[in-house]
Amino acid sequence: MDKKFHTNLIVSSAPHIVTESDTTRLMGSVLLALAPAWVASMFIFGIRALLLSVVCVAASVLFEYLYNVITHKKQTVGDLSAALTGLLIAFNVPSNFPFWQAIIGCLFAIVVVKQLFGGIGKNFSNPAITARIFLFISFSANMSTWPLTKLSSTPDAVTGPTPLALYAEGSTDQLPGLLQMFVGFHGGSTGEVCALALLIGGLYLIIRKVISPIIPCAFIGTVFVFGFIYGSATGGNGLYWGLFHVLAGGVMLGAFFMATDYVTSPKLPLGQLIFGIGCGIITMSIRLFGSYPEGVSFSILLMNICTPLLNNLSYKYYLKEGGAKDGK
DSSP states (O other), rough: HHHHHHHOOOSSSSSOOHHHHHHHHHHHHHHHHHHHHHHHHHHHHHHHHHHHHHHHHHHHHHHHHHHHHHTTTOOOGSSHHHHHHHHHHTSSOOOOHHHHHHHHHHIIIIIIIIIISSSTOOOOOHHHHHHHHHHHHHHHHHHTTOOOOOTOOOOOOOOOOOOOHHHHHGGGGGOOOOHHHHHSSSSOOOOTTTTTHHHHHHHHHHTTTTOOHHHHHHHHHHHHHHHHHHHTTTTTTHHHHHHHHHHTTTHHHHHIIITOOTTTSSSSHHHHHHHHHHHHHHHHHHHHHHHSSOOHHHHHHHHHHHHHHHHHHHHHHHHHHOOOOHHH
């Protein structure tokens, strides 16, 4: 193999975008897929959800614009990646989260996680999911205070526990029904509660071939299997507990919209399968045996760190398989 041909086999960092318009179209598709969950969040939590989304999107775009101006880099706010990060940050915090703290999270995501590592295509982890962990560690009280929905049956109360918090406390008799969780009338982060809306958006991305179904299916499937097995082993209804863990918390939002990030997830099917299964295992390990009721954010971040290893493993596997076939 000559040197010129060998050079052509080098794969650059994702996303493999040809023009700026391609990036804009991709990010626009994801924003469109998030629209059902955005509308649902306003219906469930009210005007505060809308204001929080506007603040986070505006702050993220502004920080990216100012960073490019200060560092004399080409302006990239038009590719919509900053707007998408801002919306995902809003989706990952409670609707009553203080605006100024949300703005700090946007600053961390855009400047520290994304731009200081070289901008889009070079960040090692998903900016929105890393910002959620940063905010959780920095402002744990506000990140654990969940407003009641507009249709709550306890009008005298302002806040209440999430299904995962009730589960962690052992208050299983107070858990909402599966249908209630599916449509989103329970406590949780602004954009993660309505599984129906997230499922619609996720299927849209899969049908449009914006994302591969491998990671979401492996992630959600692993969570379901672990919930089913653990629920059955502890004397409960395995099917109920499997579905409960899929519908509760951020599994649907994380599986469809953050674990599938082009930059921080594996490129080949084998790596994607391992990535999704790993996210599910870590999520359920934290939920069932850890001190936190939720583990989606930590699982995605940890698997983001493993992505280069999974890419290398996948390349070697497929090259070996291809070589074996050629040698027959």
